[in-house]
Amino acid sequence: MVNTFIGLLPGRCSIATPGVEKLAVDVICGMKVKEDSKFFSEFQGKKFYFCSSHCKETFDKNPLKHSR
Numbered sequence: 742m743v744n745t746f747i748g749l750l751p752g753r754c755s756i757a758t759p760g761v762e763k764l765a766v767d768v769i770c771g772m773k774v775k776e777d778s779k780f781f782s783e784f785q786g787k788k789f790y791f792c793s794s795h796c797k798e799t800f801d802k803n804p805l806k807h808s809r
């Protein structure tokens with residue numbers, strides 16, 4: 742039963758569990774991410790949070806386009 746853990750692998754967009762924590766919106770894919778996410782960038786004094794390193798990299802390549 743090795744396939745059991747495939748859905749738990751990091752790096753994919755998974756739906757954040759709603760709760761009492763503050764949620765930010767991943768501006769790349771539009772999903773909500775917790776503000777304790779380890780994927781975030783600071784741009785023009787504002788913090789942007791992402792669901793994955795992939796979304797963060799996409800933002801970092803062109804923060805102006807995505808931060809509007």
Ligand SMILES: [Zn+2]
Pocket residue numbers: 754767769770771772791792793796
């Ligand atoms: Zn994302």
